Amino acid sequence: MSSLQEFIDYLRSRGYKVTPQRLEIFKTVKSMRNHPNVYMIYQEVKKKNPTISPATVYKTLEVLERVGEIQAVCQIDGKTVYDTKLSPHINIHCLKCHKIKDVESDLVERLVKEVQIKSGARIVSQSINFFGYCSKCADEK
Ligand SMILES: [Zn+2]
Numbered sequence: 851m852s853s854l855q856e857f858i859d860y861l862r863s864r865g866y867k868v869t870p871q872r873l874e875i876f877k878t879v880k881s882m883r884n885h886p887n888v889y890m891i892y893q894e895v896k897k898k899n900p901t902i903s904p905a906t907v908y909k910t911l912e913v914l915e916r917v918g919e920i921q922a923v924c925q926i927d928g929k930t931v932y933d934t935k936l937s938p939h940i941n942i943h944c945l946k947c948h949k950i951k952d953v954e955s956d957l958v959e960r961l962v963k964e965v966q967i968k969s970g971a972r973i974v975s976q977s978i979n980f981f982g983y984c985s986k987c988a989d990e991k
């Protein structure tokens with residue numbers, strides 16, 4: 851799923867109300883890169899919808915996660931960090947500056963295929979997380 855129409859259909863089929871605010875949140879999140887956290891998403895949505903409440907944003911993010919449009923990757927300072935990139939990749943978390951860098955690798959794609967074949971499951975997303983120090987922070991040590 852990735853189009854706005856599919857998102858609308860999904861919301862309706864599950865009994866969720868389709869509101870302009872929800873659609874705005876969907877579009878905003880899909881336009882954000884680099885692992886935004888809930889607060890960053892709320893701030894971004896607020897620019898166009900000054901009256902929107904954090905609860906509406908957070909609840910919609912939960913719906914987006916459930917339908918597989920975004921993925922919660924970790925919590926930093928109590929805030930959920932989301933990944934909007936769902937194609938196979940590895941997240942490298944820096945333990946010092948908390949930046950998350952995406953690294954694509956054919957191995958991940960092959961791994962997903964192998965897991966699908968071995969399990970018979972249809973894999974729709976994955977989250978592979980490596981932890982360490984980014985190139986900048988590693989130099990400073
Ligand atoms: Zn770092």
Ligand SMILES: [Zn+2]
Pocket residue numbers: 885933935939940941951952
């Ligand atoms: Zn990522």
